[in-house]
Amino acid sequence: MFQISEVLKKVPFFRSLGKDGISFIVERLKFKPFDADEIICKIGDPGDRMYIVISGKVKVIVKTKDSAEETIIAELSGGDYFGEMALLTGDPRSASVITTEPSEMFILNKDDFDLVAERFPSITLSMGKIMSQRLRETLQKAAKKTPDKVATGVKGSLAERNLVDIFKFCESNSLNGKVIVQSSNQKGIVHYKKGVLQKVELGELKDDEALDVLISWKEGSFVVEPDPLRLDPQEQAAKAAPAEPIQLVIINASMVVQKMLQQTFEKIGYSVYAVENKQKGLNLIKKLQPNVVVADVKLPDSNGVDLVKSVREFSNVPIVLLTEERNREEFRSKLSEFKDLGFTKTQELSEIMLAVQQIGH
Structure with a gap:
């Protein structure tokens, strides 16, 4: 199952963060899709954000001053990241990054990273260890002394x-x-x-x-x-046999909410099915046996408590209920006997995505 936290943990200096730290970052991530051959950033652009590749592939290129010929110095795909040094130095981009196929990214802006670093100082310590303490100190001194571009x-x-x-x-x-x-x-x-x-x-x-x-x-x-760009045998095998898409069932009377959630989760690899009431939801769950269910607590023919009780008569599928701060504990108390349930704090997209990925652990 796609897990936002697992994507973040592929970034070495995020691994030192606990659950609270990861959640704090998730709330500040921006999601953005890119078409094939789209320029993400160019040489000389401000270094004010970091990118994490969710899916797709990008190439990192440089060009000589006397020629338009480009040289590929790296090729990155899902789970890779770039621009992290800019979060520390703020230096202009020293290379261009271009997609080679339709791709999706999480973006972390420098202002948001600064908030993360202020609240969780261990992240900067981790960056120092990973980048090599000796080299990091040298680069920081050089960055202060020389304004030249790379x-x-x-x-x-x-x-x-x-x-x-x-x-x-x-x-x-x-x-x-x-x-x-x-x-x-x-x-x-x-x-x-x-x-x-x-x-x-x-x-x-x-x-x-x-x-x-x-x-x-x-x-x-x-x-x-x-190095020559090539897939290793494990990566080739993974490409040849892609994982089955995660099935998500949405039960919500609002067509707007249905569409919003459907578009969001489909962009990150889910197969999404949406219905507007409890009965249709139960029928769909029995038929599909999905990986996770997201349901409103107010339905035309039922409510969140009755829905969970009905589902638990035949399935242990994880369920995320769209609650808010004012009623979250009420529903948690009423359903305390049941396992594999998640309750949102708000109904913002980032909160719902976080709840879905947490329920998968």
């Missing part, structure tokens, strides 16, 4: 471009590959996986020592070499 090419001279900028470029653009640095007769290699520093090679030096030496070089050259 290089937009994939090779160049150390005399013209600070190597720290190149490392920052690789971090912020989720590079899968390596940076080869040469100076005189010495050669260093910095390895990246999805923008995270993995290893630094320079003779027999340890990673931190090698990194210090490379950064000190003022002359020489660098080349950014992305």
